Amino acid sequence: MSDKLFGTDGVRGRANVYPMTADMALRLGAAAGRYFRRDGTSTHRVVIGKDTRLSGYMFENAMTAGFTSTGMNVLLLGPVPTPAVGLLTHSMRADVGVMISASHNPHHDNGIKFFGPDGFKLSDDAEAEIEALTMSGVEPAQAQNIGRAKRIDDGRFRYNERIKATFPSGRRLDGLKVLVDCANGAAHRTAPEVLWELGAEVIPVGVTPNGLNINEKCGSTHTDTAAAAVVAHGADVGICLDGDADRVMIIDETGKVADGDQIMALFASRWAEEGRLKNGTLVATVMSNLGLERYLDGRGLKLERTPVGDRYVVEAMRRGGANLGGEQSGHIVMTDYATTGDGLLAGLQFLAAMVETGKPASSLIQTFERVPQLLKNVRFETGQRPLETDSVRAAIADAEARLVGNGRLLIRKSGTEPLIRVMAECEDDVLLNDVVDGVVAAVEAAT
Structure with a gap:
């Protein structure tokens, strides 16, 4: 691995092995606290969310210690999807947001992702400065200026309400049987709640986290479980999230799986027809299939490619004014609604397409022919x-x-x-x- 702490999506590694140790998490928290609290005032705050990994307790406590040691006030969200941290960092007027998660990796890994006050992931330059502060060490706050920590009990519900508001006004999911695989991760409560409140008959899978089973034979990287369950239950569609719910795979009623490329192609074509695909451009990474590029080109639309990592997709979208982007792996970014990839949001937009067109999932997931x-x-x-x-x-x-x-x-x-x-x-x-x-x-x- 690289000698750098930060990779394409924050700091990540095996729990209790460098760099993912409690000591390093404390130092990262202190460094980020010092970086975002340079003016010395006492009004600064950070929101911290996590997924369901056992090691999340350790890193949550360590980062809280680090942040409070530099005078930052900490708001603890508990288990919430990664996009909820981006949303709540901005809406709660926090200076920085932290998500403790290793996304689709197995339970023994963990990671730390940072969000800026605008709810977007930090730039390379900001991460480099925090990394330098982590290595050099920072001066702690004086005793009377140490920060406080407070648990926020309604973070999940704030996110639920915001995500439901993205569904087309006046539309419901009545009559649809939706299987949702939450990967025993951060959305194990959120996703079933939102779908049920919108009227769907919900079949929940991967909703019994025990700290060790996140992403284990379930979720967006192990879709066989959900595909078999969709067919067995006669579901109309399946939504497969990963451990921190920023990725999604869609499964049709026959058990066929659509990856991020097919989902983006569907959204891009629909948005273009509706006149809301900004600049006629979809932003995706170098991993996206050549068939997607050919499909868009045939419709007079443009595919802009970036390095791998949804943060690079978002940076390119903001730079060029695009509002739709993502990755083949299932990160779908819709900046009209969110600041980062959001698997549940993308799932709702797919369900909206089913409701508005009256078509089954099987007729919507195969938008273009993939090049092998x-x-x-x-x-x-x-x-x-x-x-x-x-x-x-x-x-x-x-x-x-x-x-x-x-x-x-x-x-x-x-x-x-x-x-x-x-x-x-x-x-x-x-x-x-x-x-x-x-x-x-x-x-x-x-x-």
């Missing part, structure tokens, strides 16, 4: 740099040459796990498998 895409991951050890070896560089150059005019190759190091991701797209399946396997073999040999 293959992704393989190679794990490496800390300190190794396989992409810098001559043999790997040669294998990548050979693969790129073979794909010229036929597809594309993307090699990148994960920002959240010690993995090299090897992805290619090509309509020739034999060539596709051959080039990916060739690069993977070279990377494995170098680790």
Whole structure:
């Protein structure tokens, strides 16, 4: 992994192993507190949310200690979706928001994400300053200026009301049987509540967190469980969230799964027809399928690509004035409604499309024909740099040459796990498998 603390989505790693230790969380809290409390006044506050991981208790307490040590007042939200932290940071006039979560990772991992006072994730420059303060240490507040901590009991309900307000006025979900898989994570109460209050018959899955089962054989990265349940229960549609509910996968009534690319294509085409897709542009990452790009181009719409990470998608959207973006992995960002990816919000917008068109989910999830895409991951050890070896560089150059005019190759190091991701797209399946396997073999040999 990188020597930097911050990756593509905050600080992340295995709980109780550097950098995800209680000591580091305390230092990060103190550094962020000092960064956002530079004027020395006593009115500064931070909101802290978390998902359902066992280690969340430890990090919540450590960060509270860090923030209060620099004079920040802490508002504790408890388990809430990541987008709720972005929303409540802004609406509660906080200086900074923190989400303690490792998103779709297993329970033994955890992470720390920061939001600015506008509810958007911090810039690279802000993270770099906080990282520097973390490493150098900060001067604590004087005893009389230590901050206070207070638990906020209605944070979830504030988010619920805001998210329901995004559903088309006068519309309801009466008559729809909706399965929602909450991944035993942060939305295990929120998502079923919102869907039921809008009138749906709700079939909840993954709503019994025990601190250790978050994302375990459920949620947006393990859709087989929900797909089978949709068919078994005769549900009209399935909504699969991840551990912190900022991702979504949609399952139709036959059990077929739609990823973020298909969902974005549907939203982009509908919004364009309604005249509300700003600048005729969808922002997505380099991982999005070539078929999505071709689909948009055929409708006179533009696909703008960014590096992997929903924060980079949001930065590009804000820079260019776009209001729709996301990732193939299921982060869907709609800045008309939210400051970050929101799986439940995207699920509601899909349900709105079903209600307004009268069409079943199966007729909405296959918006474009995907170009065959293959992704393989190679794990490496800390300190190794396989992409810098001559043999790997040669294998990548050979693969790129073979794909010229036929597809594309993307090699990148994960920002959240010690993995090299090897992805290619090509309509020739034999060539596709051959080039990916060739690069993977070279990377494995170098680790």
